[in-house]
Amino acid sequence: xxxxxxxxxxxxxxxxxxxxxxxxxxxxxxxxxxxxxxxxxxxxxxxxxxxxxxxxxxxxxxxxxxxxxxxxxxxxxxxxxxxxxxxxxxxxxxxxxxxxxxxxxxxxxxxxxxxxxxxxxxxxxxxxxxxxxxxxxxxxxxxxxxxxxxxxxxxxxxxxxxxxxxxxxxxxxxxxxxxxxxxxxxxxxxxxxxxxxxxxxxxxxxxxxxxxxxxxxxxxxxxxxxxxxxxxxxxxxxxxxxxxxxxxxxxxxxxxxxxxxxxx
Numbered sequence: 091x092x093x094x095x096x097x098x099x100x101x102x103x104x105x106x107x108x109x110x111x112x113x114x115x116x117x118x119x120x121x122x123x124x125x126x127x128x129x130x131x132x133x134x135x136x137x138x139x140x141x142x143x144x145x146x147x148x149x150x151x152x153x154x155x156x157x158x159x160x161x162x163x164x165x166x167x168x169x170x171x172x173x174x175x176x177x178x179x180x181x182x183x184x185x186x187x188x189x190x191x192x193x194x195x196x197x198x199x200x201x202x203x204x205x206x207x208x209x210x211x212x213x214x215x216x217x218x219x220x221x222x223x224x225x226x227x228x229x230x231x232x233x234x235x236x237x238x239x240x241x242x243x244x245x246x247x248x249x250x251x252x253x254x255x256x257x258x259x260x261x262x263x264x265x266x267x268x269x270x271x272x273x274x275x276x277x278x279x280x281x282x283x284x285x286x287x288x289x290x291x292x293x294x295x296x297x298x299x300x301x302x303x304x305x306x307x308x309x310x311x312x313x314x315x316x317x318x319x320x321x322x323x324x325x326x327x328x329x330x331x332x333x334x335x336x337x338x339x340x341x342x343x344x345x346x347x348x349x350x351x352x353x354x
Contacts, residue, residue, distance in 0.1 A: 092199070092226045094245050095138045099130055099194035107132060109189040110153040110163070114140055119180025121170060128197070130189070133157060140184070145170065149184055156186055163187040202228045202247070204293065204353035207263050209256060209282050210272040211238035214298065217342035218270070219248060225346075227353075230263075232256050233273070260285040268349060270328070272298035280307060287316045287324065294352045296328035296345065 102109050109132040117125050122141025129138040129146070131153035140146050145168060152166065166184045204227050208215060211233035222229055229248040233239065236252045244250065253259060256273075260282065263269070269292055271282050279297060286295050297307065304326040311321060329344030330351065 092224065093247055094224060095128060095130065096194050096197050096199065097246060098137050099128075099189060099192070099197075102130065102132070103189050103192070103194060107189070108157050110156050111185075111187045111189055111192050112140060112149050112153050113185045113187070114182055115165065115185040116183040117180065118182065121180040121182050126198070131157075153186055156188070162191070200226050202226050204228075204268045204349060205264055205266075206230070206268040206270065206349065207232060207259060208270045208272075209233070209279075210270075210274065210298075211235065212272065212274055213338040214272050214341050214345075215270075216240060217338040218345055219244070221342055221346045222248060225350075227349075230259065232259050235274075255281070257281040257285045260289060265291045266293040268292070268294040268296075268352070270296045270298075270345065270349075272328075276303070280310065283307065283324070284311060284314060284316070287311060287320050290320060292323075294349065295324045296348070297324060297326040298328055298341075299326050301327065 099111070109130050112129045112131055114123055114125055114127040122143070122145065123139070127140050129136065129140045129149070131150050133154065136150055140149060156164065163186045166186070167181070168184060169181045203225065206227060206229045208218060208229055208231045211231065215231070219229070219231055223245055227247060230251050231248060232251040232253065234252065234254040234256050239250050239252070251259060256278065269286050271279050273279050273282070283295070283297055286292055297304070307326070308321050325348070328348065329341060330347045333340065333344040335341070
């Protein structure tokens with residue numbers, strides 16, 4: 091369960107929308123999703139997932155059958171096996187509760203996988219943000235050019251920051267934060283990277299660019315007093331190796347996979 095699902099549940103409840111919350115309330119053995127996983131089911135829409143397959147299809151049908159009813163909901167005990175076309179082999183309990191009887195604000199949220207400062211609102215930055223919309227993380231998306239940010243609203247865990255000088259924002263990040271630097275200017279990239287390396291307590295630093303760019307940056311950073319051990323912690327080029335392609339969307343997939351790997 092992520093913040094986006096909780097926010098949607100709060101919105102639906104405020105609107106008085108008829109819906110049922112399906113929650114994995116207990117598990118035994120191997121199951122698709124863990125205890126506390128939730129799904130919102132309305133007459134014409136489903137948000138979230140409890141694991142897919144026949145389990146989820148049957149749960150949606152059962153939840154929709156409860157929509158016209160009033161009461162405390164129901165609990166279903168499910169064994170996962172050939173009868174459901176699933177081979178997990180475990181069992182789980184599903185709780186069905188009308189949304190009107192729930193308090194989504196009290197639903198616990200998982201700790202964010204990482205806190206990220208993302209510098210640059212160009213094509214790659216936008217593609218990365220699109221992928222981060224549904225991931226439990228905290229993001230400050232930073233650029234000095236207000237016009238570069240897309241007009242569509244962002245989920246609450248992604249914050250636009252339009253400020254100048256952008257490198258000053260490095261000091262505001264918590265210890266262990268992740269940083270991605272992919273601005274429109276090499277000089278600006280340098281100013282941001284220097285501030286991050288000088289601070290030193292980063293969990294991940296990714297700089298967009300080639301091996302040639304890395305070599306040039308390293309030479310300049312050495313002259314500014316950054317030691318070899320700290321320089322070695324900078325990732326440039328960025329992204330998991332083996333994912334070829336220079337399209338922004340492909341770069342974004344490789345980079346977000348790298349963030350998830352480092353944040354595990």
